[in-house]
Amino acid sequence: MGVLNITPDSFSDGGSFTQIESAVQHALKMAEQGATIIDIGGESTRPNALPVSTDEEIQRVVPVIEGIRHKSDIAISIDTSKADVMKAAIEAGADFINDVYALQRTGSLDMAASLGVPVCLMHMQADPTTMQDQPHYLNVVEELNDFFAQRIAACEQVGIAKGKIILDPGFGFGKTLQHNLTLLAKLKEFESHGCPILAGLSRKSMFGQLLDKKVDERLIGSVSAALLAVANGASIVRVHDVAETADALKVYMAVQAAK
Ligand SMILES: Cn1c(SCC(=O)Nc2ccccc2)nc2c(=O)[nH]c(N)nc21
Numbered sequence: 001m002g003v004l005n006i007t008p009d010s011f012s013d014g015g016s017f018t019q020i021e022s023a024v025q026h027a028l029k030m031a032e033q034g035a036t037i038i039d040i041g042g043e044s045t046r047p048n049a050l051p052v053s054t055d056e057e058i059q060r061v062v063p064v065i066e067g068i069r070h071k072s073d074i075a076i077s078i079d080t081s082k083a084d085v086m087k088a089a090i091e092a093g094a095d096f097i098n099d100v101y102a103l104q105r106t107g108s109l110d111m112a113a114s115l116g117v118p119v120c121l122m123h124m125q126a127d128p129t130t131m132q133d134q135p136h137y138l139n140v141v142e143e144l145n146d147f148f149a150q151r152i153a154a155c156e157q158v159g160i161a162k163g164k165i166i167l168d169p170g171f172g173f174g175k176t177l178q179h180n181l182t183l184l185a186k187l188k189e190f191e192s193h194g195c196p197i198l199a200g201l202s203r204k205s206m207f208g209q210l211l212d213k214k215v216d217e218r219l220i221g222s223v224s225a226a227l228l229a230v231a232n233g234a235s236i237v238r239v240h241d242v243a244e245t246a247d248a249l250k251v252y253m254a255v256q257a258a259k
Contacts, residue, residue, distance in 0.1 A: 001035065001036075001037040001038075001039050001077065001198070001200075001236050001237065001238040001239065002027070002030030002031075002033075002035035002037070002038050002039065002239065002240075002242045003039055003041075003202065003238060003239065003240045004023060004026060004027050004030070004038050004039060004040045004041070004064070005041050005044065006019070006023055006040065006041065006042045006060040006061055006064055007044060008060075013056055013059075013060070014042065014056075014059075014060040015056075015059045015060055015063070020063045020064055020067055021067070023064045023067070024064055024067035024068055024071070027040075027064070027068045027072075027074075028068070028071055028072060030242045031072055031074045033242040033243035033246060034242055034243065034245075034246030035074070035242045035246075036074065036075060037074070037075040037076070037077055037236065038068060038074055038075070038076050038077070039076075039077045039079050039098055039238055040061050040064055040065060040076060040077070040078055040079060040089070040094070041061075041078075041079030041080070041098075042056075042057040042058075042060035042061040042079075042080065042085070043057050043080070045100055045128050045173075046128065047128050047129055047131070047132060049128070054082050054084050054085060057080065057082060057085045058084065058085055058088045058089075061078060061080070061085065061088075061089055061092075062088055062089065062092045065078075065089055065092040065093050065094050066092050066093060068093075069092070069093035075095045075096070076089075076093065076094040076095050077094065077095065077096050077097065077098040077120065078090065078094040078096075078097055078098060079098045079099075079100070080097070080098075080099065081099050081100060081101040081104075081105045081108060082105065082108070083105075083106070083107035083108045083110075083111035084107075084111075086099075086108065086111050086112060086115060087111055087115065090115045090117055094117075095117060095118075096117045096118040096119060096120070096166075097112055097115070097117060097118070097119040097120065098119075098120045098122070099112075099119060099120065099121065099122065100122045100124055100170065100173065101122075101124065102121040102122055102123065102124075102147075102151045103119060103121065103151065103154070103155065104151075109154060109155070109158055109160075110158060112155075112158075112160060113155075113158040113159050113160050117164070118164040118165070118166065119155070119160065119164065119165060119166070120165075120166040120167075120168050120198050121148065121151045121152075121155070121165060121166070121167055121168065122168040122169075122170040122173065122198075122200075123144050123147050123148070123168065123169055123170040123173065123174075124170050124173035124174055125137075125173065125174025125175070126174050128173075131173055131174035132174065135174045135175050135176050135179060137179065140175070140179045140182055140183060141182065141183070141186050141189050141190075144169055144183070144190070145189065145190065145192070145193075148167050148190065148193050148195075149193065152165060152193060152195070162193075162194060162195060165193075165195045166195060166196050166197070166198050166235075166236065167190055167193060167195045167196070167197055167198070168197065168198040168199065168200065169183045169187070169190065169197075169199070170200075171183065171184070171199065171200055171201050171204055171206065172200075172204045172205060172206060177206050177209045177210065180201075180204075180206045181206070184199070184201070184225065184228060184229060184232065185232070186232075187199065187229060187232035187233050187234060188232055188233045190233075191233055196235035196236065197233055197234045197235055197236075198234065198235070198236040198237075198238060199225075199226070199229035199234040199236070199237050199238070200237075200238035201222060201225040201226060201229060201237070201238075202218075202222045202226070202237075202238060202239040202240045202241065202245075203215050203216075203218040203219075203222050203240055203241075204218075204222075206225075207221035207222060207225070219241050219244060222239065222240070222241060222245070223241065223244050223245050223248045224248075226239055226245045226248065226249070227248045227249065227251075227252050230249060230252055231252065237249075
């Protein structure tokens with residue numbers, strides 16, 4: 001899964017032609033490098049990020065989805081928590097929902113059910129503005145399994161079949177370094193729900209803490225972690241560095257095939 005963030009530049013709020021074109025080109029390049037999914041997000045989840053209105057988020061993501069769809073039938077996930085953005089994105093050609101709030105925000109659960117597409121349910125403790133203050137769990141794996149069971153039940157109650165659900169521990173979303181390492185080490189413990197696991201580790205601050213590296217120096221750490229996530233049961237890895245990660249996973253799969 002290649003990451004495509006549609007963020008504003010100093011000239012426009014993300015809706016300018018050049019920005020749409022460059023986003024589409026980036027998506028096509030990631031597809032060429034081996035991405036099988038493009039994850040499109042119009043609102044940053046960074047703690048200090050400015051909130052984006054529904055209309056603005058739609059104006060950012062829809063033209064890019066349409067532009068990609070014009071040139072490629074690669075799978076597209078919409079990274080949003082807003083019901084109306086989900087609707088507009090799926091109608092524009094996106095294939096499934098990637099919701100860091102696991103369909104907990106107003107109207108999103110019913111919207112996902114009515115759209116009838118698969119959904120990735122990610123765990124987050126608290127919300128982006130407070131989640132990294134004092135992340136605390138009695139048992140992080142157990143608490144995330146309880147969360148997944150509860151969200152899966154909520155989905156099944158509105159008619160979203162379990163076969164349409166992907167689970168994601170939400171690395172870095174209300175977790176300390178130790179929590180993130182435990183979740184990666186014990187990723188297989190989430191297989192009990194019978195849903196594929198998605199892991200998003202790419203360039204995150206855990207590598208800053210582990211390796212004392214800035215965001216643009218975390219390639220090796222990120223590729224290493226992506227390979228470990230797949231070795232520990234992840235079916236999808238969400239990454240910025242598609243070509244490098246694709247090579248690492250090719251090596252992993254080749255060795256797996258030789259077992
Ligand atoms: C939208 N989204 C995000 S955004 C956060 C991010 O990439 N931060 C970040 C990126 C680069 C450097 C530092 C931090 N992370 C996930 C995830 O882990 N799983 C799923 N499913 N979706 C996700």
